[in-house]
Amino acid sequence: MSAMVAGTARADLLLQHFRSLADTSKPHHALALKAQTALHALPLPKRKQESWRYTPLPVLFEQAWEPKPAATTAALSVQQVAALALGDTDGCRIVLHNGVWLPALSQVPSGVSVLPLAQALADDTVVGSVSGPGRHLFAALNAAMAHDGVVIRVAAGPDPEQKLEILHVNSGLASGWLVQPRVVLVLEDGAQLSLSEQYLGHDDASAGLYNGMTEILLGRGARLAHARLQNEADPHRHLNALYLRQQADSAYTGTTLAMGGLWSRSEFHVSFAAAGAHCELNGFYLSGGQQSHDLQLDIVHGVPGCSSTERFKGILSGRGRAAFDGIILVQPDAQKTDARLSNDNLLLSRQAEIDTRPQLEIYADDVQCSHGTTVGQIDAEMLFYLRSRGIPRDQAVNMVCKGFAGEILQTCRSEVLQQRAQALLEQRLAGVLAGMA
Amino acid sequence: MLSINHLHAGINGEEILKGLNLEIGAGEVHAIMGPNGAGKSTLSKVLAGREEYVVTEGSVRFLGQDLLALEPEERAHLGIFMAFQYPVELPGVNNTYFLQTSLNAIRTARGEEPLNSLNFMKQVRSKLRELNMDESLLRRSVNTGFSGGEMKRNEILQMSLLEPKLAILDETDSGLDIDALRIVADGVNALRSPERSMLVITHYQRLLDYIQPDYVHVLSNGRIIRSGDKSLALELEEKGYGWIKAQEAAA
Numbered sequence: 001m002s003a004m005v006a007g008t009a010r011a012d013l014l015l016q017h018f019r020s021l022a023d024t025s026k027p028h029h030a031l032a033l034k035a036q037t038a039l040h041a042l043p044l045p046k047r048k049q050e051s052w053r054y055t056p057l058p059v060l061f062e063q064a065w066e067p068k069p070a071a072t073t074a075a076l077s078v079q080q081v082a083a084l085a086l087g088d089t090d091g092c093r094i095v096l097h098n099g100v101w102l103p104a105l106s107q108v109p110s111g112v113s114v115l116p117l118a119q120a121l122a123d124d125t126v127v128g129s130v131s132g133p134g135r136h137l138f139a140a141l142n143a144a145m146a147h148d149g150v151v152i153r154v155a156a157g158p159d160p161e162q163k164l165e166i167l168h169v170n171s172g173l174a175s176g177w178l179v180q181p182r183v184v185l186v187l188e189d190g191a192q193l194s195l196s197e198q199y200l201g202h203d204d205a206s207a208g209l210y211n212g213m214t215e216i217l218l219g220r221g222a223r224l225a226h227a228r229l230q231n232e233a234d235p236h237r238h239l240n241a242l243y244l245r246q247q248a249d250s251a252y253t254g255t256t257l258a259m260g261g262l263w264s265r266s267e268f269h270v271s272f273a274a275a276g277a278h279c280e281l282n283g284f285y286l287s288g289g290q291q292s293h294d295l296q297l298d299i300v301h302g303v304p305g306c307s308s309t310e311r312f313k314g315i316l317s318g319r320g321r322a323a324f325d326g327i328i329l330v331q332p333d334a335q336k337t338d339a340r341l342s343n344d345n346l347l348l349s350r351q352a353e354i355d356t357r358p359q360l361e362i363y364a365d366d367v368q369c370s371h372g373t374t375v376g377q378i379d380a381e382m383l384f385y386l387r388s389r390g391i392p393r394d395q396a397v398n399m400v401c402k403g404f405a406g407e408i409l410q411t412c413r414s415e416v417l418q419q420r421a422q423a424l425l426e427q428r429l430a431g432v433l434a435g436m437a
Numbered sequence: 438m439l440s441i442n443h444l445h446a447g448i449n450g451e452e453i454l455k456g457l458n459l460e461i462g463a464g465e466v467h468a469i470m471g472p473n474g475a476g477k478s479t480l481s482k483v484l485a486g487r488e489e490y491v492v493t494e495g496s497v498r499f500l501g502q503d504l505l506a507l508e509p510e511e512r513a514h515l516g517i518f519m520a521f522q523y524p525v526e527l528p529g530v531n532n533t534y535f536l537q538t539s540l541n542a543i544r545t546a547r548g549e550e551p552l553n554s555l556n557f558m559k560q561v562r563s564k565l566r567e568l569n570m571d572e573s574l575l576r577r578s579v580n581t582g583f584s585g586g587e588m589k590r591n592e593i594l595q596m597s598l599l600e601p602k603l604a605i606l607d608e609t610d611s612g613l614d615i616d617a618l619r620i621v622a623d624g625v626n627a628l629r630s631p632e633r634s635m636l637v638i639t640h641y642q643r644l645l646d647y648i649q650p651d652y653v654h655v656l657s658n659g660r661i662i663r664s665g666d667k668s669l670a671l672e673l674e675e676k677g678y679g680w681i682k683a684q685e686a687a688a
Contacts, residue, residue, distance in 0.1 A: 380488075380489075381525045382527055384486075384487055384509060384525075385521065385524070385525035385527070386527075386539075387508065387510045387513070388485050388509045388510075388513055388518075389510075389513055389535075389539035389542070389595065390514055390542040390546065391510060391538055391539055393508070393510070395542070399527070399530055399535070399538070400530070402529070403527055403528055403529030403530035403578070404528070405529070406529035407528060407529040410529075
């Protein structure tokens with residue numbers, strides 16, 4: 001009983017802490033004011049809430065995260081950026097270090113403009129227009145304290161192959177840090193972009209929470225290819241909510257790879273404004289050791305004639321955990337919707353845990369929807385087949401895992417990002433197999 | 438080359454092979470025929486080393502070694518190859534990568550240098566031409582979405598690359614139409630050599646029209662009950678398995 005009281009008291013203190021952080025951030029824009037009000041009505045996430053049930057909350061609540069000054073000479077060097085960058089975008093990149101945009105290390109293609117978020121907040125109603133003030137405490141906290149980040153606008157141009165990468169590097173802060181950038185990406189009617197994002201911890205040793213927000217608005221006929229690799233440092237917690245709003249005939253193709261950090265939660269909120277839009281979400285998560293990754297999908301088909309495909313796969317080893325909670329909602333007007341949701345998991349150890357809950361809620365009668373889930377160990381037939389061809393057991397396990405993940409990895413538009421993820425996977429699997437031997 | 442002695446084996450506590458004896462010499466092609474449930478597939482899986490099958494009695498020696506003491510990959514290194522009745526789909530595993538990894542694992546075990554990609558591609562292309570196979574097969578995931586014919590040809594391609602000393606064809610004819618059957622059989626015949634033995638397991642005599650065996654054995658209820666030359670296969674085709682079983686029962 002006393003432990004529970006202590007727990008409740010601690011939760012109250014944390015809630016107070018986050019609310020007062022927002023209160024003292026002195027916002028002067030509409031989004032922050034709305035979010036602040038929301039924040040005072042939102043509880044601290046708890047297990048009783050369906051969407052937080054299967055994620056280890058104590059890891060998220062380990063410290064009262066707050067903005068911290070740099071503990072070390074934190075500046076990122078040109079050389080460091082060059083080493084971390086993918087380098088397949090003709091030098092076009094945006095660097096955010098601990099959430100702060102570094103224009104000196106950034107450069108964008110000709111049809112693309114970048115504004116610091118703080119400046120855009122003053123006179124641009126686009127910020128927060130898709131995400132709203134936030135549905136849970138951390139989303140509202142990001143909005144209430146909105147300051148860091150960028151607004152990127154892409155115009156339709158003669159070059160359909162425009163490429164850009166965003167480097168999110170979190171490093172050099174005192175332990176207990178909180179970083180809360182927001183990236184708003186607007187593709188105007190007919191615009192096209194291939195965007196790669198990396199969330200990197202860069203061997204950082206201090207515990208902290210990255211609480212980021214991404215808002216994407218795709219204009220009529222706009223096309224975005226989006227590849228994301230989350231490879232935060234071991235003690236980092238990573239929360240990112242992606243809000244996507246698509247106009248008629250637009251196409252979004254995204255691949256999210258959750259591999260790093262101690263704890264992560266990736267949210268995908270997708271909505272369609274008009275017919276003919278297509279959204280493809282691919283995801284892969286790799287949980288080993290004590291890691292946990294949480295994937296939350298909230299896909300709303302509210303208008304007729306749009307399609308979406310959501311394909312997520314995970315490999316879990318050690319005491320690794322993951323939660324997949326995906327819902328596709330087809331509203332009464334959304335006739336001719338085509339939506340496919342799948343989640344497949346490979347468990348490499350007895351202690352690994354996956355909680356998966358794919359859901360379809362359909363209120364229209366002329367639709368094509370499907371969902372499916374698998375959870376299993378490595379198929380014995382596959383291993384035997386490979387071994388019967390002279391391939392040793394460990395290597396066979398490795399090949400099956402890489403093949404399993406490869407179906408998602410190969411959907412990355414950036415080949416360099418794909419190769420990096422592949423190498424990372426290979427390195428992690430080698431560690432897992434060495435541990436099993 | 439292969440010497441099977443009084444072999445008893447089964448799965449899930451059920452004995453399927455009940456004292457099987459078989460000798461295969463170098464360069465010989467043996468066919469094993471038998472009705473469903475006789476133990477044909479169990480024999481091939483026990484020889485290839487499938488872990489679920491348990492050997493309770495008897496011995497298998499291959500090139501002087503105790504085969505049953507070896508892991509499946511070690512058997513492959515020694516020169517055993519089984520063409521699967523149902524080849525396994527490996528989603529996301531590129532066929533070229535698979536073939537190269539397999540060949541190099543076996544070359545390394547034999548003390549040969551692994552082939553680099555360039556030399557490997559040369560070799561695999563020449564095998565493809567020999568087998569009249571399309572190169573697009575290399576770019577796909579192993580067996581994934583392959584037709585029955587493509588799967589079996591992919592098995593023959595592997596056999597041709599790995600150059601085994603003993604090839605076991607486990608009902609390779611099942612699910613093949615006559616054209617695919619002929620292509621597969623041509624591939625197998627091209628691999629016949631005085632150093633390479635083959636064990637052809639089949640339910641139907643049809644395959645043996647194309648792959649002519651030196652010896653034919655009839656497997657029934659876990660034992661070889663009759664051995665002869667290829668005329669035995671024709672006799673079986675004519676009279677059915679009931680004829681052999683009736684003879685057994687009468688004896």
